[in-house]
Amino acid sequence: xxxxxxxxxxxxxxxxxxxxxxxxxxxxxxxxxxxxxxxxxxxxxxxxxxxxxxxxxxxxxxxxxxxxxxxxxxxxxxxxxxxxxxxxxxxxxxxxxxxxxxxxxxxxxxxxxxxxxxxxxxxxxxxxxxxxxxxxxxxxxxxxxxxxxxxxxxxxxxxxxxxxxxxxxxxxxxxxxxxxxxxxxxxxxxxxxxxxxxxxxxxxxxxxxxxxxxxxxxxxxxxxxxxxxxxxxxxxxxxxxxxxxxxxxxxxxxxxxxxxxxxxxxxxxxxxxxxxxxxxxxxxxxxxxxxxxxxxxxxxxxxxxxxxxxxxxxxxxxxxxxxxxxxxxxxxxxxxxxxxxxxxxxxxxxxxxx
Amino acid sequence: xxxxxxxxxxxxxxxxxxxxxxxxxxxxxxxxxxxxxxxxxxxxxxxxxxxxxxxxxxxxxxxxxxxxxxxxxxxxxxxxxxxxxxxxxxxxxxxxxxxxxxxxxxxxxxxxxxxxxxxxxxxxxxxxxxxxxxxxxxxxxxxxxxxxxxxxxxxxxxxxxxxxxxxxxxxxxxxxxxxxxxxxxxxxxxxxxxxxxxxxxxxxxxxxxxxxxxxxxxxxxxxxxxxxxxxxxxxxxxxxxxxxxxxxxxxxxxxxxxxxxxxxxxxxxxxxxxxxxxxxxxxxxxxxxxxxxxxxxxxxxxxxxxxxxxxxxxxxxxxxxxxxxxxxxxxxxxxxxxxxxxxxxxxxxxxxxxxxxxxxxxxxxxxxxxxxxxxxxxxxxxxxxxxxxxxxxxxxxxxxxxxxxxxxxxxxxxxxxxxxxxxxxxxxxxxxxxxxxxxxxxxxxxxxxxxxxxxxxxxxxxxxxxxxxxxxxxxxxxxxxxxxxxxxxxxxxxxxxxxxxxxxxxxxxxxxxxxxxxxxxxxxxxxxxxxxxxxxxxxxxxxxxxxxxxxxxxxxxxxxxxxxxxxxxxxxxxx
Numbered sequence: 001x002x003x004x005x006x007x008x009x010x011x012x013x014x015x016x017x018x019x020x021x022x023x024x025x026x027x028x029x030x031x032x033x034x035x036x037x038x039x040x041x042x043x044x045x046x047x048x049x050x051x052x053x054x055x056x057x058x059x060x061x062x063x064x065x066x067x068x069x070x071x072x073x074x075x076x077x078x079x080x081x082x083x084x085x086x087x088x089x090x091x092x093x094x095x096x097x098x099x100x101x102x103x104x105x106x107x108x109x110x111x112x113x114x115x116x117x118x119x120x121x122x123x124x125x126x127x128x129x130x131x132x133x134x135x136x137x138x139x140x141x142x143x144x145x146x147x148x149x150x151x152x153x154x155x156x157x158x159x160x161x162x163x164x165x166x167x168x169x170x171x172x173x174x175x176x177x178x179x180x181x182x183x184x185x186x187x188x189x190x191x192x193x194x195x196x197x198x199x200x201x202x203x204x205x206x207x208x209x210x211x212x213x214x215x216x217x218x219x220x221x222x223x224x225x226x227x228x229x230x231x232x233x234x235x236x237x238x239x240x241x242x243x244x245x246x247x248x249x250x251x252x253x254x255x256x257x258x259x260x261x262x263x264x265x266x267x268x269x270x271x272x273x274x275x276x277x278x279x280x281x282x283x284x285x286x287x288x289x290x291x292x293x294x295x296x297x298x299x300x301x302x303x304x305x306x307x308x309x310x311x312x313x314x315x316x317x318x319x320x321x322x323x324x325x326x327x328x329x330x331x332x333x334x335x336x337x338x339x340x341x342x343x344x345x346x347x348x349x350x351x352x353x354x
Numbered sequence: 355x356x357x358x359x360x361x362x363x364x365x366x367x368x369x370x371x372x373x374x375x376x377x378x379x380x381x382x383x384x385x386x387x388x389x390x391x392x393x394x395x396x397x398x399x400x401x402x403x404x405x406x407x408x409x410x411x412x413x414x415x416x417x418x419x420x421x422x423x424x425x426x427x428x429x430x431x432x433x434x435x436x437x438x439x440x441x442x443x444x445x446x447x448x449x450x451x452x453x454x455x456x457x458x459x460x461x462x463x464x465x466x467x468x469x470x471x472x473x474x475x476x477x478x479x480x481x482x483x484x485x486x487x488x489x490x491x492x493x494x495x496x497x498x499x500x501x502x503x504x505x506x507x508x509x510x511x512x513x514x515x516x517x518x519x520x521x522x523x524x525x526x527x528x529x530x531x532x533x534x535x536x537x538x539x540x541x542x543x544x545x546x547x548x549x550x551x552x553x554x555x556x557x558x559x560x561x562x563x564x565x566x567x568x569x570x571x572x573x574x575x576x577x578x579x580x581x582x583x584x585x586x587x588x589x590x591x592x593x594x595x596x597x598x599x600x601x602x603x604x605x606x607x608x609x610x611x612x613x614x615x616x617x618x619x620x621x622x623x624x625x626x627x628x629x630x631x632x633x634x635x636x637x638x639x640x641x642x643x644x645x646x647x648x649x650x651x652x653x654x655x656x657x658x659x660x661x662x663x664x665x666x667x668x669x670x671x672x673x674x675x676x677x678x679x680x681x682x683x684x685x686x687x688x689x690x691x692x693x694x695x696x697x698x699x700x701x702x703x704x705x706x707x708x709x710x711x712x713x714x715x716x717x718x719x720x721x722x723x724x725x726x727x728x729x730x731x732x733x734x735x736x737x738x739x740x741x742x743x744x745x746x747x748x749x750x751x752x753x754x755x756x757x758x759x760x761x762x763x764x765x766x767x768x769x770x771x772x773x774x775x776x777x778x779x780x781x782x783x784x785x786x787x788x789x790x791x792x793x794x795x796x797x798x799x800x801x802x803x804x805x806x807x808x809x810x811x812x813x814x815x816x817x818x819x820x821x822x823x824x825x826x827x828x829x830x831x832x833x834x835x836x837x838x839x840x841x842x843x844x845x846x847x848x849x850x851x852x853x854x855x856x857x858x859x860x861x862x863x864x865x866x867x868x869x870x871x872x873x874x875x876x877x878x879x880x881x882x883x884x885x886x887x888x889x890x891x892x893x894x895x896x897x898x899x900x901x902x903x904x905x906x907x908x909x910x911x912x913x914x915x916x917x918x919x920x921x922x923x924x925x926x927x928x929x
Contacts (some may be wrong), residue, residue, distance in 0.1 A: 054538055078541040081696075085542040091535040094634045096558045103551075105543030136633045154544060346426075 002037075004065030005030045006051070006158050006190055012059035013043075013050045013214075020046045022214040023060065028207065030065075033181065035193045036203035039237070043214035048160050049195045052085050053078040064157050068193040084156030084189075089161040090147040092135035098146050099131040105154035121149040140168050141176060148180060152187060159184065160190040167198055177203040198238055210234045226282070227344040228270075235280045235346060240309075242320050243290050244351065254279065254347070257314055258286075258294055258340045269345035276301055280346035283309055286322035292337035296320070298330055312336060369541035375730055376719045383712065384731035390749025391737060394614055397752075409596070409605065410694035413587055417609075420614070421588045424508055424513070425583070429782060431514025434462050437520030437563060437666075439660045441551065447645035448653055454660040455526075456902035462519045463894040465851045466870065468513045468887045469729045472671040474583070475678070475880035477503045487896050496735035504584045512580055515667040523901075528562035528631070533778055535643065547646065561631035568624035578854035579872060589613040590854060591743045597858065603752060610745040613753020618716035619741050664763050675891065686885035690775030691870075694886060698866040701781065702849040705788040706796075709845045710838060712789070713796035717804050718826050721812070723749040733796065743787075744779030750787045753860060754778040780861055787855045792848050796841040803837025804830060841894055850893045860902035 006028045013021035020043045028034040036044040049055045051062055053075055061071035069076045084105075092101050099118055107112040122128045127144040135143060144164060151159055164180070165173040175338065181204045184191050195201050201208050202222040209219040210233070219229040229235035231245075248257040248271060256262045256279060262267050271277065288310075295314035303326065310322045310330070322338055330336055442448075444457045477483055479499075484500055487493065502508065532555060540550035578590040590608060597606035648656050679686070716735065720728045735848075737747070754777045761776055777783055807830060815825040831838065853868045860869065867886040874883035 052542060053536075055543075056768060077546075078538075079544045079546055083542055085539065087535040089533065089535060091533060091539045092534065093539070093554055093558075095560075102541070107553075108544075133632065150539075152542070156542075 004157055004190065005032075006034075006192065007063040007066075008051070008339065009061070009062035009063065009089070011047070011050060011057055011062060013046055013055055014058040015046065020214050023212075024209075024210055024214075024216045025060075025310045026207075026216060026309075028030065028192060029118070030115040031188045031190055032206045033184055033191045033193065033204060034347050035195055035201040035208045036211050036236070037195055037198060037201045037208050038211035039219045040196055041195045044211045045162055047211070048192060049164055051158070051192065051310050052083050052160050053081050054337070082157045084151035084154070084159040086144075086147045086151045086159070088163040088166060089167045090135075090140075090143040090167070092138075092143055092150070094135050097131065098100055098133050098135070098138070101135065101146055101151045102131075102152060117153055118149075121153055122185065125149050129252075137229065141172050144168060144176065148183070150155075151188060152183075156189065157189075158341070159189045161191065162198070163194055164194070165330045173197070174203050180204065204330060210237055212237070224343065227346070229280070229346060232348050233277075234349075239282060240278050240321055241282045242318075243348075244281055244318055244320065246277045248275045248277055248345065254345075256340075257316055258320070258338070261342055261345065263345060265276055266342060266345045271347055272349045274349050276350035277347045278350050280348075281320055281340075283321040283323040285340060285342050286312075286320050287339050287341045288322060288328050288336060290323040290337045292339040294338055296333050296336040296338055298332050298336055301330070302333060310336065312338065355456050356879055359883065360834050363538070376724050377725060380716060380728055380731050382736050383716070387738065389753055390746050390777045390787075390790050391734075391741070392612070392748040392749075393752050394607050394610045394745055397597035397662070398611050400604050400607075408600075409592075409609070413592060416587045417589050417592045420506065420581075420586050421575065421613075424509060424588060425574055427506070427510030428513045428517060428570060428574045428737045429567060431510055432518040432521045432567060433665045435514060435518035435565065437525050437559075439663065439721050440522045440529060441555070442660055445525055445547075445551070445645060446648045446656065448655075448656055451645075454664070457664045457668075458522050458660065459898050460664060460669075460895075461516045461518045462669055462901075463898045464516050464668065464891055465579070465853070465894070466513055466516050466573070466676075467583065467853055467875075468891060469516050469667075469671050470509070470580040470583050471871070471880055471883055471887065472674050472763055473508075474672055476670075477501075485758050487590060493777050499823075500563065506584075507584060509580050509584050509896075513574050513577060515663070516664060517570040520569045520573075521563060524566035524569075525559055526561040532558055545869070554858055558634050561627040561634055564627035565624050565631070568620045568627070568840045569657045570618060574619050574743075575613065575620075575906070576854075578742070578744055578857075583875060589616075589741055590744045594750060594858065597748065599861045602629065603748070607748050607752060610748045613742060614757040616746075617742070621737070621819050623742050626679055628814040642864060672891065673780035674889045675884045679888045682882050686882060689867075690745075691885065692869045694865045694867050695889065697864065697870070698850050701784060701788070701866065702846040704851045705785050705841045706845040708785065709789055709793050710795040710800070712793055713841060714826070714831075714838075718822075718830070720801075721804060722822055735797065736794045738790045739792065741791065743791065743852060743900055744858065746791050747855040747858035750783060750790065750855075751778060754783050754786075776860075781805055781864065783854060784859050786847075787859055788849050788852065791852070791855065792845045793843045799841035799844060800834070803834035803840075806835050839901060840897075843900065847894050847897050904926040 008024055008026050009026045011021060012019065022043075024047060026034065026056075033105055038044045046055060050070065053070060056075055057072050061067065061068050061074050062325060064081070068074070069081045071199065085198060093104065096104065097209070099122075102118045103114050106117060109117070118131070119128075120348065122131055122224060127145050127149065129148070129157050130138060135146070138146065144167075148161075148164070161339060164292055168176065175340055177200050183248060195204075205222070207219060208225055210217045210225065212233055217233045220228075220230075224238045225234060229238060235241065235243075244256055244258070246261075249255050249260070251271070252263050254263065254271070254277070261279075263271070294314075296314050298310055299310040299313045302309045306325050306326055307323045310324060311331060312320055312322055313319050322336075439454065439458050443451055443458070475481055475754070479495060479500075487498065487500075488495070488878045491498075536554060536558070537550050540554045541547070545553060575589065578594065581588045582594070589612070593606050595615070596609055598604050600682070619652075635918055716732055720732060741749075745898050758776060758778050764772055811829055812825065815829050820828065851868060853872055856866055857872065865873075867889055869888045871883045871890065874886070
């Protein structure tokens with residue numbers, strides 16, 4: 001009973017004559033969880049609302065299981081397209097109890113069946129104790145669970161979640177995201193999540209699309225987005241890192257301030273066709289090594305529990321980031337030995353100096 | 355205390371007398387202004403002789419029946435006229451929508467008694483419509499059936515036409531407050547647009563609808579001019595008749611007490627709904643719902659639903675009044691007319707200024723010394739607006755007459771002069787009664803304005819060593835100038851319109867525009883009544899225009915409800 005695959009085919013959306021979504025295509029397989037990741041105002045929420053049917057398409061089409069539900073000038077009525085939606089502000093009906101909220105979309109279903117479905121979802125989301133409460137009594141996290149249960153109750157073909165965790169405490173977000181993922185997987189529902197928080201996206205989604213100014217920059221899994229970003233913009237948005245200058249000596253070697261990189265030892269790399277390149281260095285590419293001849297001065301450090309994130313300055317003034325186990329506690333201003341250990345080489349043509 | 359950390363030069367010496375004086379005078383003031391309510395309520399403990407038996411035997415059941423029938427009919431009328439247009443202008447897009455949005459409020463500018471006189475003049479046997487019918491079809495009186503305007507049904511129609519805007523306004527505000535995503539949630543859960551309206555938008559607006567309905571019904575109970583003119587025996591006409599015709603003050607007060615019970619039921623209904631509506635707040639207005647365009651039959655229906663109330667509630671009677679006023683201008687615009695006009699304006703100005711001063715005193719006192727007793731005091735004061743003018747008049751007249759008797763006895767004994775009725779025989783008693791009734795409006799408006807000024811402003815002023823009274827003058831009053839003007843205008847207009855209390859309390863031979871309208875109408879000189887009536891309607895347009903301006907999208911929905919909601923007793927602002 002897995003719900004069908006969702007396919008977007010060159011979808012564009014205009015809002016008051018302004019291009020908001022520009023030719024987006026992707027597919028979420030049946031039962032998969034996709035995430036649209038991007039800064040606020042990038043068009044990701046509009047895209048989600050277009051899939052739901054709240055805004056019309058100005059180009060392309062949306063297919064559910066190969067069946068067209070939206071295209072330019074044609075749109076299946078919202079109530080007939082069987083999409084579930086979880087809103088940013090939860091939008092629970094304040095005049096109904098939790099039980100009535102969850103059962104709202106099931107009013108054509110026989111009472112016994114409806115009660116059974118509500119009970120099933122309440123158990124799944126661990127909100128059985130709240131069924132008779134009114135929404136204003138609930139905490140943000142509880143409202144979130146009810147909103148998800150309500151959206152899933154009519155067994156939608158696709159579930160859309162608009163910034164579902166943004167109104168919650170930071171500590172709650174990732175645990176809830178993982179928990180919700182388990183619930184979605186248990187129900188086998190195809191889902192799309194919109195988020196500006198990459199950790200939420202990593203915790204929940206099978207595949208993530210990075211959206212910027214209405215365009216889908218890359219659609220990939222979290223690991224690949226992080227380690228092999230397709231463009232500078234993706235590299236910039238996903239994860240931490242710095243760009244350092246590199247010089248391509250030949251097809252197998254790149255000269256950098258931190259030493260020569262031998263690409264034959266790297267399993268995964270792409271080198272652009274020019275000599276001067278920019279290399280993306282993630283904090284986990286720069287290792288702390290007291291024996292290393294390359295020294296860098298510590299400019300900033302941030303304690304992250306198990307690790308320290310050091311911001312280091314090379315003699316040339318270039319700054320890099322490095323993760324070190326937290327028992328390697330060095331003071332700011334101290335020099336620290338570092339060496340490169342690059343597993344994925346991400347390089348772009350060198351940017352003209354801005 | 356924070357003050358201790360300030361440099362010595364900035365320290366204000368705590369003045370204990372002041373701290374006590376403000377709440378104490380507030381309490382005293384509320385006690386004085388609450389006298390009418392207390393007098394009317396306590397009248398039930400006095401024997402009224404056989405008058406009560408007489409009332410019971412003859413007319414009381416008729417009063418109750420007529421008032422109840424009127425309330426039922428007006429309920430249906432205002433709900434039918436108010437809810438649908440509110441939904442249409444909130445959820446749909448059609449040419450002229452923005453105009454209807456404020457035009458639907460226009461009937462508020464026409465007092466019930468004036469619309470009743472106008473329609474009677476138009477629809478009566480001798481009126482232009484029936485005359486035209488007779489001429490066209492060569493009928494004679496009695497040959498044909500025509501609905502009798504002077505009837506219960508006619509009164510229900512008249513009152514519904516001018517009171518539906520209360521329901522419309524509160525309902526529209528409720529729809530506007532509903533987060534668009536709540537409706538979208540309903541749609542994504544399988545509701546059609548109509549289904550979403552029935553299952554979500556309407557239930558969410560229900561508390562607001564009940565609030566609007568309660569206000570409309572309070573106005574219905576308070577109406578005297580319409581039912582008197584149509585010859586319907588209701589509580590208000592009964593009170594007047596018992597007082598003037600039967601000369602029984604206690605009997606009239608006891609009738610008023612009974613009417614007050616009806617009013618208090620409405621007041622508690624209203625405040626309960628208001629409390630409930632706080633829970634129905636759908637929270638952050640992430641996105642207002644998108645308006646859906648209307649076409650074809652639906653568009654025609656929308657124009658009917660929005661257009662007919664405006665047409666019959668304002669345009670038709672207003673045009674008729676203007677035509678009559680034009681015809682009778684020569685005989686109407688006499689020195690007498692300007693005398694009435696001046697009387698009305700003088701009374702209205704004095705009352706408005708007094709109400710503003712008291713409202714500032716009370717609202718600012720509550721801000722400076724928030725306490726349970728000051729909240730309770732302002733609640734009691736707020737009850738005044740719910741009281742019908744006849745009830746207030748009886749409640750004011752009884753204690754004033756008693757006081758006057760004492761005063762003249764004292765003066766006679768001491769100075770050997772009898773000055774007559776110093777209080778109850780002068781315009782003083784009118785202003786006092788108006789204050790009882792209309793102070794809540796000023797209080798509400800001033801409190802709303804004051805509430806928008808952050809407490810940190812006070813702290814800033816205090817830290818610079820300003821005393822409260824100076825702070826009020828130099829900080830608060832300039833910042834809330836708009837609210838102060840609004841308060842003045844609202845009270846001014848309500849005094850201009852007021853009929854029953856003025857009728858009972860006015861000094862001998864003292865006439866106002868409202869009284870003159872009433873007198874001329876009762877002499878069946880409806881065309882002549884149009885002049886003063888039109889003057890009242892034009893004045894009443896001012897607050898309606900203010901209200902319309904506040905409907906602009908930038909203004910909060912609550913704000914507009916605040917201005918119209920004159921029942922501060924139930925706003926529950928302290929929560």
